[in-house]
Amino acid sequence: MQPYFFPYIGYFQLIAAVDLFVVYDNIKYTKKGWINRNRLLQNGRDVMFSLPLKSDSDFLDVRERTLAPDFSRGKLLAQFQGAYRKAPYFAQTYPLLEQIVRHEDDNLFGFLHHSIARTCAHLGIATEIRKSSDLAIDHGLKNQDKVLALCKAAGASTYVNAIGGMALYSNARFEERGVQLKYLKSRAFEYPQFGDPFLPWLSIVDVMMFNSAKETRAAVTGNFDCIENIPRDEVTEK
Numbered sequence: 001m002q003p004y005f006f007p008y009i010g011y012f013q014l015i016a017a018v019d020l021f022v023v024y025d026n027i028k029y030t031k032k033g034w035i036n037r038n039r040l041l042q043n044g045r046d047v048m049f050s051l052p053l054k055s056d057s058d059f060l061d062v063r064e065r066t067l068a069p070d071f072s073r074g075k076l077l078a079q080f081q082g083a084y085r086k087a088p089y090f091a092q093t094y095p096l097l098e099q100i101v102r103h104e105d106d107n108l109f110g111f112l113h114h115s116i117a118r119t120c121a122h123l124g125i126a127t128e129i130r131k132s133s134d135l136a137i138d139h140g141l142k143n144q145d146k147v148l149a150l151c152k153a154a155g156a157s158t159y160v161n162a163i164g165g166m167a168l169y170s171n172a173r174f175e176e177r178g179v180q181l182k183y184l185k186s187r188a189f190e191y192p193q194f195g196d197p198f199l200p201w202l203s204i205v206d207v208m209m210f211n212s213a214k215e216t217r218a219a220v221t222g223n224f225d226c227i228e229n230i231p232r233d234e235v236t237e238k
Contacts, residue, residue, distance in 0.1 A: 001162075002027060003062060003112035004034050005051055006100075006119070006203040010162060010186040013224045015116075016125045017184055018160050022150055023116065024132045025063040025109045026139055035062060036108065038203040042083040044196040049079055049203075053108065063109040063133070073101050080205065086194070087209035096122050097205065119204060124217050130154075144169050151179050160184055160226060171228075182226045189219050 003023050004011060015021045029035060037050035052068040080097050084090050100115045117129060133139065137149040147169070151159050156179060161169065163185040174181040190198050191210050199206075208216050 002033070002035060003109060003116060004038065005036050005112055005115060006038050006049075006205050007034060008038070008201045009189065009204055009207050009220060010184065010201075010224070012119065012123060012125065012204055012220045013186055014160065014162055014184050015120060015127050015129070016123075016221045017224065017226060018127060020154055020156065021127050021129045022132050022135065022154065023113065023129060025113075026061050026133045029058075029060060029062045029065050029108070031058070035112070038205075039201075040080070040083050040203055041193055041196075041199055041206050044194070046199050046202060047083070049076065051076075051108070051111070062112075063107065065108040067106045067108060067111060071106075077101050084205070084209045089209055089212060092213060093205070093208040096208075122208075122213075123220050125220065144173060148174070148177050148179065152177070158182060163227070180228070182228055185225050185227055187223045187225065189223050 001011070001014065001021065001023055003025070036053060037048055039046040040049055041047070052071050054066045054068050056065060077098060080094070080101075084093075087093075096118065100118050103111060103114050105111050105114060113129075113131070120127065120129070132150065135150055135153040137146070137153050139146075141149050147159060147161075150156075158180040159174065160182045161184070163183045166183055169181055171181050188200075189207075190200070191207075193199065193206070193210060207219065211219070
């Protein structure tokens with residue numbers, strides 16, 4: 001799975017659902033993806049927050065990208081404060097945001113890896129997390145072939161992917177390699193957001209700001225289903 005900055009709850013449900021979570025460090029950075037950005041709730045609307053990056057080649061991997069020299073950690077924290085300072089669990093969540101945002105690593109992957117690990121620790125997720133480059137495979141492989149190679153290197157008998165990736169993989173191909181293919185589907189999880197109409201699938205930050213640690217952990221570790229096969233017209237992507 002690609003690394004993301006404070007991704008939505010489904011990302012952490014996926015980590016919680018497996019024994020080993022492999023995060024890609026040697027994968028091309030994509031500008032319009034979610035690697036260094038996500039959404040928060042501000043004045044009843046979803047607003048983007050992001051990590052600014054140093055201008056560089058579009059062909060570099062995530063681990064080769066760096067944060068912008070003028071990245072203001074204080075400004076990003078102020079954005080979270082402005083959005084959530086009146087949220088019921090701000091006091092319990094904000095220290096985690098400080099630990100993550102003030103992390104001094106300017107390497108994009110290093111920063112994201114630390115963010116994911118610290119959030120998992122906060123949520124009580126003990127899943128082992130490994131970098132893709134640490135596994136001995138042909139890293140020139142792409143897509144499904146690379147996933148199957150990673151499964152073989154890790155000795156995995158089951159591969160779990162987010163439900164939105166169903167179109168990327170062939171059940172038959174995985175069966176041929178002796179790997180069971182499953183998809184994680186998040187269940188609906190609605191909670192009060194300052195009395196405004198509910199906006200789903202925001203950053204995990206939003207979930208933690210409006211739910212107790214116990215409620216958040218319960219949603220992360222159990223509010224999903226792992227499905228082997230599902231008709232395409234029943235799939236709802238984030």
